[in-house]
Amino acid sequence: MTTTAVKERTAPKQAPGAAPRKRRSGRLRRVSLPYLLLLPALLLELLVHLVPMVIGIVVSFKELTQFYIRDWGTAPWAGLDNYRISVDFDAPVGEALLKSFFTTCLFTVLSVGLCWLLGAAAAIYLQESFRGRGLLRAIFLVPYALPVYAAVITWAFMFQRDNGLVNHVIHDQLGLTDSPPFWLIGDNSFFTLLVVSVWKGWPFAFLIIMAGLQNIPREMYEAAALDGAGVWQQIRRITMPSLRPVNQVLVLVLFLWTFNDFNTPFVLFGRAAPEAADLISLHIYQSSFQTWNFGTGSAMSVLLLLFLLLVTGVYLVLTSRGRKADA
Amino acid sequence: MRIRRVAAIGAVTLSLVLTSAACGGGSSGSEGSNEQPKTLTYWASNQGANLEVDKKVLQPELDKFEKETGIKVKLEVVPWSDLLNRILTATTSGQGPDVLNIGNTWSASLQATGALLPWDAKNFEAIGGKDRFVTSALGSTGAQGQDPAAVPLYSMAYALYYNKKMFADAGIEKPPATWDEMVEVGKKLSKDGKWALGAEGSNLANIIHQVFVLGQQHGADFFTPDGKADFTSDGAVAAVKQYVDFMAKDKIIAPGNAEYAQNQSLSDFAKDKTAMVLWQTASATFKSQGMKDDEWGVAPAPVQSGTPGQGTNTNSMVAGINLAVFKNTKNIDGAKKFVNFMTSDEEQKILNGAYGSIPPVKSAQDDPAFNSPALAVLRDTLATSATALPQVPDESQFETLVGTAVKELFADAAAGRAVTTESVRAKLDKAQQQMPNS
Numbered sequence: 201m202t203t204t205a206v207k208e209r210t211a212p213k214q215a216p217g218a219a220p221r222k223r224r225s226g227r228l229r230r231v232s233l234p235y236l237l238l239l240p241a242l243l244l245e246l247l248v249h250l251v252p253m254v255i256g257i258v259v260s261f262k263e264l265t266q267f268y269i270r271d272w273g274t275a276p277w278a279g280l281d282n283y284r285i286s287v288d289f290d291a292p293v294g295e296a297l298l299k300s301f302f303t304t305c306l307f308t309v310l311s312v313g314l315c316w317l318l319g320a321a322a323a324i325y326l327q328e329s330f331r332g333r334g335l336l337r338a339i340f341l342v343p344y345a346l347p348v349y350a351a352v353i354t355w356a357f358m359f360q361r362d363n364g365l366v367n368h369v370i371h372d373q374l375g376l377t378d379s380p381p382f383w384l385i386g387d388n389s390f391f392t393l394l395v396v397s398v399w400k401g402w403p404f405a406f407l408i409i410m411a412g413l414q415n416i417p418r419e420m421y422e423a424a425a426l427d428g429a430g431v432w433q434q435i436r437r438i439t440m441p442s443l444r445p446v447n448q449v450l451v452l453v454l455f456l457w458t459f460n461d462f463n464t465p466f467v468l469f470g471r472a473a474p475e476a477a478d479l480i481s482l483h484i485y486q487s488s489f490q491t492w493n494f495g496t497g498s499a500m501s502v503l504l505l506l507f508l509l510l511v512t513g514v515y516l517v518l519t520s521r522g523r524k525a526d527a
Numbered sequence: 528m529r530i531r532r533v534a535a536i537g538a539v540t541l542s543l544v545l546t547s548a549a550c551g552g553g554s555s556g557s558e559g560s561n562e563q564p565k566t567l568t569y570w571a572s573n574q575g576a577n578l579e580v581d582k583k584v585l586q587p588e589l590d591k592f593e594k595e596t597g598i599k600v601k602l603e604v605v606p607w608s609d610l611l612n613r614i615l616t617a618t619t620s621g622q623g624p625d626v627l628n629i630g631n632t633w634s635a636s637l638q639a640t641g642a643l644l645p646w647d648a649k650n651f652e653a654i655g656g657k658d659r660f661v662t663s664a665l666g667s668t669g670a671q672g673q674d675p676a677a678v679p680l681y682s683m684a685y686a687l688y689y690n691k692k693m694f695a696d697a698g699i700e701k702p703p704a705t706w707d708e709m710v711e712v713g714k715k716l717s718k719d720g721k722w723a724l725g726a727e728g729s730n731l732a733n734i735i736h737q738v739f740v741l742g743q744q745h746g747a748d749f750f751t752p753d754g755k756a757d758f759t760s761d762g763a764v765a766a767v768k769q770y771v772d773f774m775a776k777d778k779i780i781a782p783g784n785a786e787y788a789q790n791q792s793l794s795d796f797a798k799d800k801t802a803m804v805l806w807q808t809a810s811a812t813f814k815s816q817g818m819k820d821d822e823w824g825v826a827p828a829p830v831q832s833g834t835p836g837q838g839t840n841t842n843s844m845v846a847g848i849n850l851a852v853f854k855n856t857k858n859i860d861g862a863k864k865f866v867n868f869m870t871s872d873e874e875q876k877i878l879n880g881a882y883g884s885i886p887p888v889k890s891a892q893d894d895p896a897f898n899s900p901a902l903a904v905l906r907d908t909l910a911t912s913a914t915a916l917p918q919v920p921d922e923s924q925f926e927t928l929v930g931t932a933v934k935e936l937f938a939d940a941a942a943g944r945a946v947t948t949e950s951v952r953a954k955l956d957k958a959q960q961q962m963p964n965s
Contacts, residue, residue, distance in 0.1 A: 265963050266615075266636060266637075266639045266640050266920060266923075267639050267640070267641075267920070269615065269618055269619045269640055270618055270619070270621075270640055270641050270642050272619070291960060292956075292957045292960040292961055293960065293961055296957075296961070360786065361783050361786050362783045362786075362791075380783075382785070382786060382938070382941060382942065384729075384786055385728075385729065385785055385786050385934075385937075385938040385941065386938045386939075386941065386942045387942075470608070470729065470788060471608070471731065471927070472729075472731060472927070472930070472931040472934055474935070474938060475935065486927075489612060489615065490924070490927040490928075491924045491927060491928060491961060491962070491963055492615070492636075492923065492924060492963060493924075493963040496963070
């Protein structure tokens with residue numbers, strides 16, 4: 201693209217008549233090339249995301265139960281009923297959805313916060329060169345590299361009440377509890393979910409922050425040290441501001457992944473998660489696939505999508521404002 | 528420039544956010560075709576100790592069928608946890624097996640989807656007629672007044688299995704016949720880290736089987752005659768409370784059982800930690816856990832009073848596996864031949880013998896192989912005191928929702944929280960209001 205542009209600019213003047221057409225076709229090509237390059241991705245995106253999404257939105261206005269799943273097009277229209285049921289917070293369905301929503305919000309804030317903290321601490325700690333740094337880095341990335349299912353099922357075994365490793369340590373060996381606690385049912389399940397989620401998520405934060413740290417020039421630290429800045433000051437005044445763009449994307453991605461996490465609770469708790477750990481993705485799955493109420497499940501999905509779009513939009517506006525202020 | 532970058536990030540993010548659940552459209556075939564007469568795909572449910580055991584049991588039989596008919600059967604053994612979802616997906620997409628196993632309690636629910644071949648008189652003729660099958664097993668093949676959506680393949684019933692050594696150690700002579708006796712001997716057995724009764728407090732299907740029978744004993748059906756959910760009747764509440772109270776009030780079920788969903792209660796039984804389990808055909812599992820046949824006994828499951836029979840003296844649900852054919856099969860004749868083969872006397876004896884279940888085919892049931900004391904109890908229960916789960920389209924949702932409610936109540940009991948009539952009713956009410964057609 202640049203070469204044609206250069207050629208055109210340096211080409212000697214030609215006889216009138218031929219040149220404009222050539223220039224026009226050149227410009228046409230210049231304008232349309234990026235779109236052509238984007239086309240395959242756009243088509244695939246349409247196929248993979250937008251088509252099912254549109255179908256999902258259509259289904260959310262239908263009364264789709266087991267009587268119609270063979271040919272969902274024939275399901276009767278339900279108007280706004282599915283949405284009404286989902287947001288009627290005084291009735292069990294809406295109440296359960298709202299509860300699940302708040303549980304998910306709390307879980308996401310805690311999980312993303314802890315993932316980021318651990319990831320940042322580890323990345324900053326491993327900035328300095330020392331013996332065994334490479335090995336540590338590799339070990340830290342193990343949870344990220346393991347297949348989710350295998351890792352989470354292992355955690356599920358460890359958290360079993362009667363013969364799990366966790367209770368064996370805290371109850372049998374250390375005697376910290378009067379009776380072995382339950383981790384996979386009841387209120388503790390929220391904590392179990394959080395532990396597994398953070399264990400799974402923090403290496404990603406570590407990896408991204410580590411990459412971000414590579415871009416901070418060493419001279420800045422050296423200059424700061426000469427001016428008498430301590431480690432904390434260096435982190436506060438140099439590392440964190442330099443990491444801001446990286447952090448903005450990282451937190452957003454972690455937020456979306458965590459908020460939509462289905463695998464972890466599903467593998468940990470099976471088909472019916474305890475109320476304390478009833479994340480919204482699993483909740484919607486149960487509303488759709490366990491009670492065969494696909495219309496209501498789709499309506500919940502659409503509501504979730506709108507919420508996430510809103511949060512993401514606000515976040516992007518705020519962070520781009522922050523960037524503007526920096527500029 | 529900056530705006531454009533924000534837009535670009537926005538676009539990327541949008542694609543990350545999209546998480547809408549959607550389902551593809553299925554095709555609606557009528558009664559199958561014969562486009563691929565040489566192959567069949569068969570989804571078998573997991574009946575053995577693990578999937579490999581099933582393959583070992585089934586493959587020789589499928590080879591036999593291929594020799595007889597020239598039709599190659601592709602076998603896939605599907606674990607229980609996935610089976611219902613797999614069937615739903617196959618129904619929706621139209622991409623499924625030709626022949627499949629279904630839990631017999633789902634018959635009416637899956638019948639409602641219209642995806643399964645109805646067994647009318649003509650189709651039954653192809654497999655030797657309807658009267659070859661035991662009546663109680665036919666009672667769990669779909670809604671009343673409609674052609675069955677599947678045919679019985681293996682039959683099972685619940686019985687009380689008891690650990691003879693633990694009974695002898697506690698000086699108990701005979702297994703309890705009523706729930707009062709159960710609590711009485713249970714209190715003698717539950718001490719020093721040992722417990723009287725095992726339960727699968729997180730296994731929704733197992734919970735439903737137990738609660739349904741107790742419901743019958745309290746005169747509750749869980750559904751009105753016209754198929755509407757009825758989970759909060761006094762009988763239903765009393766049944767659920769009685770079951771959870773074995774842990775909460777009577778303390779004859781170990782609190783740890785609230786977490787069980789993978790048959791851990793059978794391991795406890797084999798390890799002399801639990802004296803009794805209510806189970807369907809547990810003998811093969813006990814053997815695989817290293818128990819000898821003379822170390823355990825089997826008796827009819829308890830009733831409220833009197834002896835097992837019909838109505839409020841029901842002591843088991845009609846358990847079992849049905850065989851169904853997908854309507855859109857491309858080998859309808861082959862599929863019927865295969866069902867005919869699997870329900871033939873000879874195969875019924877082989878397969879039910881291997882799995883420790885009872886043949887739902889009368890002529891096969893009379894075989895002396897099914898006369899052992901353990902199987903005799905199951906067979907009599909099935910014939911005289913078992914009731915089919917509600918044959919209504921919303922049955923599968925009932926299993927999920929009421930199962931989940933009882934699971935939560937068990938979690939409360941295990942955590943030492945009070946389980947009251949009110950708390951039971953509230954949970955059941957919530958379950959009822961989540962029913963799609965309530």
